[in-house]
Amino acid sequence: MAEVATSTTSEQLLVVVDPVARRSDGESVRIAKDVLGAGAAMKLCLPDGPEEFARALARRGARRPVVVGDDRALLRAVSVLHRQRELAACGLSLVPVGGALSLARSLGVPTGTVAAARAVLDGVERRMDLMVDDSDGVVLGALRIPPLSHPPGGEGVREPVADAEDAAGRPWLRTCQSLVRTLVPASRPSRPVSPPEPGPSRLRVEVDGETLVDLNQPVEAVSVAPSASGVASVEVRPVSVGAEASPLLAEGRTVTVSGAHFRYRADTQVSGPVRTRTWVVREGAWSLTVPAGA
Missing domain, CATH: 3.40.50.10330 (Probable inorganic polyphosphate/atp-NAD kinase; domain 1)
Incomplete structure (x- = not known):
């Protein structure tokens, strides 16, 4: 250095x-x-x-x-x-x-x-809130839990696996396989596999100990961000059936999300999968220099 x-x-x-x-x-x-x-x-x-x-x-x-x-x-x-x-x-x-x-x-x-x-x-120093999770990670801006991704048909696509044990025990078989690969033209490439389609998540979201949404209500997304008053603003978007469902909103100092394994994006990083995570707002926990009058 x-x-x-x-x-x-x-x-x-x-x-x-x-x-x-x-x-x-x-x-x-x-x-x-x-x-x-x-x-x-x-x-x-x-x-x-x-x-x-x-x-x-x-x-x-x-x-x-x-x-x-x-x-x-x-x-x-x-x-x-x-x-x-x-x-x-x-x-x-x-x-x-x-x-x-x-x-x-x-x-x-x-x-x-x-x-x-x-x-x-x-410039001047501005005190700012942040969120700290139960693994001692910090969030400066916002975190978001996106929908789950499910492979088409519920299972992943399997790649063909060579019979390595047979070839290892029979040297003449390896020679024949090599000769066949040399003489036979390469097979047509397989069709590209479509990316997994996102599906709804089933999560329990609690704000200051009160349940905002439970596992029986599938959700499209959850977002959490510190607000200016020392609390976090929480928005849950339920899965809509027919007319668009209104988001569920709440504010509190402690937010706990639990349920099926989920990943979340906090600031620039993607973390998980986890089954539960709790974030606590720390008011005025850090300071950053910004232009005077900003």
């Missing part, structure tokens, strides 16, 4: 450049480094992987960490500080670089490199 220190003003920054950002857009990384270095004392860290990324944050001292990277890099930094139990006391800054920037945009961070770097220098 390379580290370079520069000094211009009394403010101390730890600029951690995600390796994906360096590979995908080195020019934007250079611009961010130049703008930040011109406005503050800066220690530049170029980690080669997640372990060095975490080590750089752990050794930040009194410096304010600035992540240069995409949504995944921001989520990685928040997760590391959360596991170190230092998230509440450590203000983060972000200069978005990369292709996945929707989370950064939704949090109020400019996606232009120069504007984002200037916001790091001149």
